[in-house]
Amino acid sequence: MREYVQKVKVLMESLKYIREFHGKIVVIKLGGATLSNKTTYQTIIEDIAMMKLTGIHPVVVHGGGVQVSEMQEKLGIEPEFVNGLRVTTDEVSEITQMVLAGNINKKIVASLCAEGVQAVGICGSDANLFEVEKVKSDVDLGNVGDITKVNTEFLDTLIKNDIIPVIAPVSTDEHAKIFNVNADTAVLAVAKALEAQKLVLLSDVEGVMRDIFDQSSIILHLRVDDIEKYIEEGIVTGGMIVKLRSCKDAIEGGVKSVHILDGRLQHSILLEIFTPDGFGTMVEK
Numbered sequence: 001m002r003e004y005v006q007k008v009k010v011l012m013e014s015l016k017y018i019r020e021f022h023g024k025i026v027v028i029k030l031g032g033a034t035l036s037n038k039t040t041y042q043t044i045i046e047d048i049a050m051m052k053l054t055g056i057h058p059v060v061v062h063g064g065g066v067q068v069s070e071m072q073e074k075l076g077i078e079p080e081f082v083n084g085l086r087v088t089t090d091e092v093s094e095i096t097q098m099v100l101a102g103n104i105n106k107k108i109v110a111s112l113c114a115e116g117v118q119a120v121g122i123c124g125s126d127a128n129l130f131e132v133e134k135v136k137s138d139v140d141l142g143n144v145g146d147i148t149k150v151n152t153e154f155l156d157t158l159i160k161n162d163i164i165p166v167i168a169p170v171s172t173d174e175h176a177k178i179f180n181v182n183a184d185t186a187v188l189a190v191a192k193a194l195e196a197q198k199l200v201l202l203s204d205v206e207g208v209m210r211d212i213f214d215q216s217s218i219i220l221h222l223r224v225d226d227i228e229k230y231i232e233e234g235i236v237t238g239g240m241i242v243k244l245r246s247c248k249d250a251i252e253g254g255v256k257s258v259h260i261l262d263g264r265l266q267h268s269i270l271l272e273i274f275t276p277d278g279f280g281t282m283v284e285k
Contacts, residue, residue, distance in 0.1 A: 014274040021273065022055035024197035025159065027255075029187040032066035034202050034263040035104060044202070045108070047269035048164070049115035056273075057159045060119075060166045061190055063183030064104040071099050085135070086180060088142040093170075093178035097123070100168040108166050119164040124171025124181060127154040130189070132171045132179045145171055145179030147186060150193035188246055192253030198273070199255050201243065202263030207281030208244065210235055222283045224251050247283040257284040 028048065035041055048058045065086065069079040072095060080087040088096065105121040112119035124130030124147075132145035158165045169186035171179050191199040208230075210217035222230075227244045230236045236244055247258040261268045261280035271279040 013276065017274045018054045021197060023057070025057045025059060025194050026051060026198040026200060026273070027059045027061065027187060027191040027194065027196045028200045028202070028269070029183060030060060030062040030108070030202060031183065031263070032064045032068075033204055035062065035064060035108075036066055037264065040264055040266060042111070043266040044263065044269065045111045045115060047267055049112060049117045050270060051273070052117045052162075052164060058164055059155065059159070059190060059194065059196070060108065060164060061183060061187040062100075062104060062108060062166065062168060064100045064168075065183075067104060068096050068099045071095050082137070082139050082141060085137075085141055085144055085182060088144050088180040090143065090178075093143045093180060096180045097170045097178050100170045105166055105168040112164055112166070117164060118162060119166050120158060121166045121168070123168040124179075124186070127151055129154055129167070130169075130171040130181065130186070132173055132181060134173075134179070143177065143179050145173070145181045147171075147181060147189040150189050152193050155190070155194060184246060188250055188253075191250055191255045195254035197256050199247075199250050199258045200269060200272070201247075201258065201260050202268070203243070203260055204262070204264060205240070205260075206262040206265075207260050207279075208236060208240060219281050220278060222281055224248050224283060224285055227283075244283070251283065251285055257282055259283075 048060065051058050072079050072092065101123040109119045109121040122129060124132065129151045130147045131149040133148055135141055135144045135146045155165055167190065169181040169183050171181050173179060206215065206218055208219045208222060210219060227248050231241055243260065250258050259272050259280055259282050261272055268279055
């Protein structure tokens with residue numbers, strides 16, 4: 001009996017957060033590495049379905065760089081990157097569209113529908129969701145696009161009809177030319193355009209750490225104004241610098257809070273949103 005009473009207490013603790021975030025938009029980024037882990041992938045799907053069934057409006061943006069690279073290698077095309085962006089020829093553009101929009105996107109949609117929620121898979125080309133232009137770079141990256149506009153009216157229509165948009169970032173320009181859009185770029189653009197309540201970034205780290213060798217040093221709450229100070233002091237280094245500056249960009253663009261979570265942990269999204277202390281790092285004003 002005590003076990004059941006404890007479960008009810010946990011459920012009642014979450015009531016405050018269910019009430020607070022009911023009707024709010026939460027944008028979630030799923031990376032290729034997260035999608036590759038079958039166990040955590042399923043719990044993430046369950047978390048998203050749970051959010052929807054409690055009245056939150058999740059919007060999913062996914063990548064799939066790992067899977068695109070695997071397909072390139074199968075076809076005898078060596079993946080090439082410059083500053084973290086994939087060099088994208090016309091042939092690689094078609095591979096990217098096939099893997100992201102044709103495979104991964106539909107897998108996520110099918111998984112969500114199997115949990116009893118409605119989801120629709122779309123990409124940047126559908127209903128002109130993304131207007132894109134070629135990324136400006138010192139090195140020619142090929143068909144790599146940057147988002148200049150998001151069709152929020154289309155997304156709002158899906159959200160108002162209780163449908164979860166699942167977005168593959170691959171897109172086309174006004175001439176129907178396929179562009180590979182980085183998933184991090186896409187999720188930021190979508191979250192800012194929708195002025196989301198939360199942006200959830202699932203990563204392979206537990207959050208922002210004061211000491212990467214000490215798990216207890218995780219920073220649970222981080223103010224935007226402190227980001228540059230942490231960088232200058234060397235507390236934040238490497239890839240986390242880019243991630244936190246993206247968080248700052250999101251907050252300044254109208255997103256209420258950004259959450260960096262360990263996607264390897266089962267039910268990390270629910271733990272962050274529906275518990276008092278959260279689990280990863282929350283960035284806010």
